Amino acid sequence: MATLLSLLPYVLAIPAALLSGWLLLRYLQEREYRRRPYVAPTRNDWLLHQPDPAATLLHRVALLGDPGAVATDGTDAILKLLANWQQETQAEGTIILLGDNVYPTGLPAPEHTGHAAAEKRLNTLLAALGAFSGRVILLSGNHDWNKGRPDGYEYLLRQEAYVAEHLPTAFYLPPGGTPGPVSVQLAEGLLLIVLNTQWWVQQGARPAHDPKEPFRKLRKLLNENRHQRIVVVGHHPLYSNALHGGKFTAKQHVFPLTTVYKRAYVPLPFVGSLLPLYRKLVGAAEDMAHPRYRKMRRRLLRVLHEYPNLIYAAGHDHNLQYFERSGSHFLVSGAGSKTAFVQKGGQATFVHEHTGFFSLDFYTNGETWLRTLEPDADGQPLAEVFRQRLHPGPVVAAPIITANVLQVSADVR
Structure with a gap:
């Protein structure tokens, strides 16, 4: 027994040394690519391709996720970039906020100490959206539901009512915290389908629904509208190379509390690796x-x-990501006010740890182009770091099916 106990430090030292070596290698690799755009080798010629200058724009969609921490003093770079996009787009466009519209916990009750700060952020956001002559659609995210806590439904209804009062031309979808799907005809041959993905992961009160019924309705909608170009939006991504997809930095293994608060530099080497492992394999409520x-x-x-x-477009992870899977296109556009680590490679075609948002440009010739819009410190557009044609066109014309579709008047602001 004494001999075994004397060997125990050496036995423990081996995995500790292996883990230390792996973390050091990861750290050095991350230093090389963090905050730099990554494009998969199969798409490294993206700069050579662009839309036909003679093509006519049908509609444009801005996908802005997680804008809930915008600066309220008029200096916010994302809101300035969005203003440029609005001026370029005019009425032939739609802005979609992909949830987490107010950090950290949505819109608390008026007597709550955090209400004034949350209201100020939401007012700043709504003022920017109110200047747009096109359509505005807001989704809810886990933070809008008080970070998914049991009383989150109250927070969601309060925010929805506030938006209806202060920006009545906007659509908060799906209404009343229901799971959806809700459909909006954006333009001829272009359909938007909105899901409330938080409904499936929310604790506590929520509108009563059969959890399988929304998927049956979604399948019916998709089947009826095969002739159209379709965009499905929700808050939660379906593919991600970032935190909610189980990807962590080497620093987060040594300082695991920084995943909750960026300045919590409490060193917990080796033991700290248990938290990333837990979130990768078991997950917090907001993790895949x-x-x-x-x-x-x-x-x-x-x-x-x-x-x-x-x-399919989502927010939730605070970066920009694009995946092409099973013949469809999956976007993460959650860098509306924060940024966080995203791992390069894997199944991703493009990732970037930078503030910004994706724009979808739909042309009358059937082509759809994905554009990456990112601001400098002053809110001016930076050079484009990635774009791709998602739909080659042409799209065969067919009658628009209006059943189960939310009709939006053309003069909606």
């Missing part, structure tokens, strides 16, 4: 690995994979 999220994701992908050429 969590059973509720995993079930929702599996069911949703099962439906979406039946219909190629779809575009």
